[in-house]
Amino acid sequence: MRLRAALAVVAVLVATLAGAYGALVTFRADKELSAGTIRLSVSPGHRGALDLYVPLVDWGARFEAIRLPARLRIDLRTVNRAAVVRLAKGSRLDVNQVRDEAAAAIESYLKALLAVVLAAALALGLLVALAVRGGPGPRLRWTALLAVVTAAGVTAALAVLLPPRGPIDEPQYYAYGPDIPRALRAVEAATRSTAALDQELDAQLVGLAQLVVAPGQRIPVDERSPRVVVASDLHNNALALPILERTARAAPVLFVGDLTDRGSPLETAVVRGVVRAGRPFVFVSGNHDSDTLSRRLARDGAIVLGQEGRLLPDGSRGPVVARVGGLRVAGYSDPFERRSAEDFRDRYDAKPSPEQQGAFLAWLDGLDGQVDVVMVHEPALLEPALVRLRAAPPDEPILFAVGHTHTAAIERIGAATVLNGGSIGAGGTGNLGEGTPIGIGIFLYAREPAFAPLAADLVSIDPGTGSSTARRVRLDAAAR
Structure with missing residues (x-):
């Protein structure tokens, strides 16, 4: 019963x-x-x-x-x-x-x-x-x-x-299809704003018109603003190079390490054409790159940066800070960069040692007030610097472009921004079965009257289906 x-x-x-x-x-x-x-x-x-x-x-x-x-x-x-x-x-x-x-x-x-x-x-x-x-x-x-x-x-x-609550902003864009994202074109075409159905019910209707649902309460980002592409971790996946080149569209490319898997001469020959992707192409090494690769890229016209200065085609060193797109850019070579004299063996440890982190912090201190962008492949090198920035946020803006994790991310610490575009190579030719998306970042900024971040677009593409997403994060004061 x-x-x-x-x-x-x-x-x-x-x-x-x-x-x-x-x-x-x-x-x-x-x-x-x-x-x-x-x-x-x-x-x-x-x-x-x-x-x-x-x-x-x-x-x-x-x-x-x-x-x-x-x-x-x-x-x-x-x-x-x-x-x-x-x-x-x-x-x-x-x-x-x-x-x-x-x-x-x-x-x-x-x-x-x-x-x-x-x-x-x-x-x-x-x-x-x-x-x-x-x-x-x-x-x-x-x-x-x-x-x-x-x-x-x-x-x-x-x-x-079920009803939408709170502010509706920072959209994630998505699209389908095998080509570099319609979503990215949507991000770049956007001149919009925020607050209730605030950002976009819009469509670029086959080039005829745009429909925008946005109340215009936020000053829109000027899409003619200077831009740089932030990419890393190609890992020999030369199939992704056209995506990088089309995304850059003659803008500077900041490539934050791991262009190859070992940095051997053979791998270098496969990927050296990457220097044509950006104008200019700026490079710092990762733990999967080598001194051989850096020298080849420098001879091919890339701006190869390191803590000792820019690597010049003849092997000598130039200034630590390079001018790129109106930005003052410095870069820090990966402490685990492979060496041709050691047959390109893997030197990577679980994470940088306290001594290596301290060396980076001391180098960064020496550039105080002299740089707008710092490129460093290993985010863990930044940890002591970020601890200090959280305790005393900087007054002047600075961008840290990082890689290594294969995961797109952005973090704001006062006027400092840490941007990781993800893996442009979808984890590399040896890891395509793992489902890592192709990731790339786009950083928009103002040059006048002084350097000021405006927005960052994080784009992700599924290499299997072509499904893509793009998310814009506003970084300027008008967004706050």
């Missing part, structure tokens, strides 16, 4: 939840805006986010603004022809109107969704309650009450957790 009662309760509970879940995943609504038609839907089982997706150009922007493990998705299905014509003729889109329309559409959709979820949960739960009534099982009034309470609880939880 107790078992039957327990099974009946479980059946009603499961049926009620199944009804709610089924309604959640299947209910969608199309809403008309002045700019076009959007479709709203929910996709459970993901990290909570608001997705703005444009199928016409196959890219979107994602904002982590939802606490429920689900994505509230807004697809731009069709574009209002009259709006596109007006934009193509130079008219401006009334972004406030579109923003208000989109906010109203989301509110209307969520209200309808909650009603449908409640109705579906109640219907299925009460239906099962009726089916299991009678006999030695629980009375109908108790199972019906369970269905009502469960349906109401699920609906209330959705009402609290």
Whole structure:
């Protein structure tokens, strides 16, 4: 008898939840805006986010603004022809109107969704309650009450957790396709801003027009600002060189080590063409590079930096600080760089020793006020310097470009920024099966009246599928 009662309760509970879940995943609504038609839907089982997706150009922007493990998705299905014509003729889109329309559409959709979820949960739960009534099982009034309470609880939880909350900024862009990301083009084309559906429901509609949903409360980054590409960890994957070259588009490239696996003459011959990827191509060695590689790159026209100064084509040393794109750039050779005299053997230890970290800190102290960018392959060398920066954040901006971890990351410490673009070589030719994404960073800055970071774009590409994401992080005072 107790078992039957327990099974009946479980059946009603499961049926009620199944009804709610089924309604959640299947209910969608199309809403008309002045700019076009959007479709709203929910996709459970993901990290909570608001997705703005444009199928016409196959890219979107994602904002982590939802606490429920689900994505509230807004697809731009069709574009209002009259709006596109007006934009193509130079008219401006009334972004406030579109923003208000989109906010109203989301509110209307969520209200309808909650009603449908409640109705579906109640219907299925009460239906099962009726089916299991009678006999030695629980009375109908108790199972019906369970269905009502469960349906109401699920609906209330959705009402609290599903609507976007807080500021919506720092989007992650994503796209699909085998080429260097549409997502990156979206990032670079953006001249947008922040706050409610704040950043972008926009699409570069086959070159005709841009639709932008953004209230313009933040001063946009000037996309004509100077830029440098931050890359590292190619590990001989020459197939990724065209991606690096197309991303740079004649901008300087700061390559932060591990161009090869051993730095042997054969590997050097394979990758030496990388110097054409940037104008100029600036290099510091990593633990998988060698003195042979550095000398070859210097002879081929790269700016090869080290703590002793720039390596010149004749093997001598020049100034420690080089001028690159209006920036004062210095670099620190990896302490585990391989040596031709030792047959390019692996010299890497688990991490730099305290003595090596101290040597880096002393070198950095000697450059106080003289550099805008410091390139160092091994992030662990920075640890004592970062401890000091956290205790006393610098007044003048400085960028630390790092590599080694194969993981894209950005950290702000006062006016200091630590930027890791990830692995441009997807972990290298020997590790392509590990699923490491192709990673690359783009740093935008101002030169006048003084060096000032503006933004960093972190781009990630799945080498197997071509699926790509790009995230912009604002670094300027206007973003705060």
